[in-house]
Amino acid sequence: MRRFRLADQVIDEAAPNLQDLLADAYRRKLRPLCLCHEPWPTMYIAQVGDQYIVKRMPLSGGGHDPSCSSYEPPDELSGLGVLMGSAIQVDPESGMAALKLDFRLSKVGARSASAAGALGSDSVVGDTKKLSLRGLLHYLWHEAELTVWTSRWAGKRHWWNIRWHLVEAARQMTVRGGALSEILFVPEPFRSADKAAIEQRRGQALAPALPPKSGPRKLMILVGEVKEFSPARSGHKLIVKHMPGFVFLLDESLHRRLQTRFETEMALWGADEASHLIAIATFGLTPAGLAVIEEIAVMVVAENWVPYESAYEKKLVDALARTRERSMKGLRYNLPVDKPTATAILQTQPRPVGLYV
Known part of the structure; x- marks a missing residue:
């Protein structure tokens, strides 16, 4: 159980008045300190509906004690380490991460995406200066803490909180001087009773992707769960869950090219009906309002939304899903498949253990 220093008070995570204290601190823009380890790591307060949550600052997990739920292993154990300071530059004061991307967020004319761009530059080299499309998805998943798991969370991770954590993580990131959250589209959970209101909010959210009268067309970034790819009268169409119609x-x-580059991910998804396929794509809208994908990458995740890259990793992810100790799945980011990384970290006492497949 975490303990925090908030101004001149020490509070326990289980304190009955925690929400009142956090609400007051949120309004006053105070930052809690986690008392797990000296020097005490700085945290921040996030609002989720009418609840307040204390979260670690981006990339500060290594400063927490291994027994703390805010701990995360060194970046060097995954593909994140080589990106820090180049593709990802974090302001230690604000916690904002400035990202450099190797894919376009605008389009001129009718030029189609290149093969490398469409499939993610990680298919050729592991660029450390810019994030590939897949690398951005990995970073969002990591910062949203969706790579972390304990058996105590079984049955409690659903799309609505997946979406909230992704959007919250994006609010701590900038791309080309603007907020990533302003161009990121993650569909909200669909409810038939709210169909009209959801479609209206979707239209407002997608407005930046409408083509201007002149000049480059702005692109947005989709992150969503794939329902299916199916033939269209011309080409194919991606149908995303929670977006009927x-x-x-x-x-x-x-x-x-998608089927070729991500053949393994497609096969893993097809082999396990409990798994999910997550797509990240850049897209724009035509004057007629049709959404057209420019570049796309996919990632397969287990039933508990933890990513995996092979049947061997899936066995490990399933085993960790039954373990009460917290585990964190390592991600590859831009690294090629022949570059070894820690598959997962198990937060055992007295020190975490790296797991390799």
Whole structure:
């Protein structure tokens, strides 16, 4: 159980008046200190509906005690280490992460995405200066703490909190001087009773992707769960869960390259009905309001939304899902498949253990 120093008070995470204290600190823009380890790591307060949550500052997990739930292993054990300070630059005061991307967020004319861009530059080299599309998805998943698991959370991770954590993580990131959250679209959970209101909010959220009268077209970034890829009259269409009646179009060439580059992910998804396939894509809207994908990458995750890259990793992820000790799944980011990384970290006492497959 975590303990915090908030101004001149020491409070326990289980304190009955915790929410009142956090609400007051949130309004006063105070930052709690975690008392797990000296020097005490700085935290921040996030609001979720009418609840307040204490979260670690981005990339500060190594400063926490290994027994603390805010601890995370060194970046060097995953593909994140080589990106820090270059593709990802974190302001230690604000916690904001400035990201450099190797894919376009605008489009001029009818030029189609290149093969490397459409499939993610990580398919060729592990660039340390810019984040690939897949690398951005990995970083969002990591910062949203969706790589962390304990059996005590079984049955408690659903799309609504997946979405909230992704959007909250994006609020701590900037791309090309603007907030990532302003161009990131993560569909909200669909409810038939709220269909009209959800579609209205979706239209407002997608407005930045509408083409201007002149000049480059702005692109947005989609992160969503794939329901299916299916043939269209021209090319293919991506159908995303929680978006009934709305499709994303892919031309035939892009769909073919997607199937080739992510053949393993498609096979893993097809082999396990409990797993989910997550897509990240850049897209724009046509004047007619059709969503057209420019670049796309996918990632397969287990039933508990923890990513995996092979059947061997899936066995480890499933075993860790039954363990009460916290575990963190390592991610590859831009690294090629032949570069070894820690598959997962198990937070055992007295020190964490790296697991390799």
